[in-house]
Amino acid sequence: EAGVTQSPTHLIKTRGQQATLRCSPISGHTSVYWYQQALGLGLQFLLWYDEGEERNRGNFPPRFSGRQFPNYSSELNVNALELEDSALYLCASRWTYQSSYNEQFFGPGTRLTVL
């Protein structure tokens, strides 16, 4: 069974640009989570999508947005990039209806660098 995949592996942008990150969940998983892991700050919850809808959002500004497609893959968009957006962005998935314990399966991440 293929795991969670993310693309690209690395992304370099300059301040003010937009970044788009992509995630494909494990087959059959309907929930996708996004996390930001900035140096020294641990994992910060960004967004949760389930069945195509945004279900929950972390404490991030509106320039962080995303969507989930009918095949349950997801995009994270970051507009008007700032230097502090440089981080590892992790995507995780789970099968909402199978597990009531919120065990999440993570992808390898996208390393975003803002210059």
Next chain:
Amino acid sequence: SQQGEEDPQALSIQEGENATMNCSYKTSINNLQWYRQNSGRGLVHLILIRSNEREKHSGRLRVTLDTSKKSSSLLITASRAADTASYFCATDQGNNRLAFGKGNQVVVIP
């Protein structure tokens, strides 16, 4: 707010020794999970302990949970060089979100 605070932050041990790390949290939880991260890559789920459980084992891992003290510990027995990683605890507060701590860096010296 940041839930889950691991202590100590960094641990360096010899291969074969045991490694213990702790995690505290602030609110009621449904369960607590431990994850491992190798070299800034994705996280791997290690073990989950429910709020009504006190101890759980999985291979060389032993997790304890004390809900009265709002704390958990992860013990890795007979450590190996491959256990070198960052270890995160995450609490599930029942809102379909996981709140992660800042992680423990464990270095196992061969």
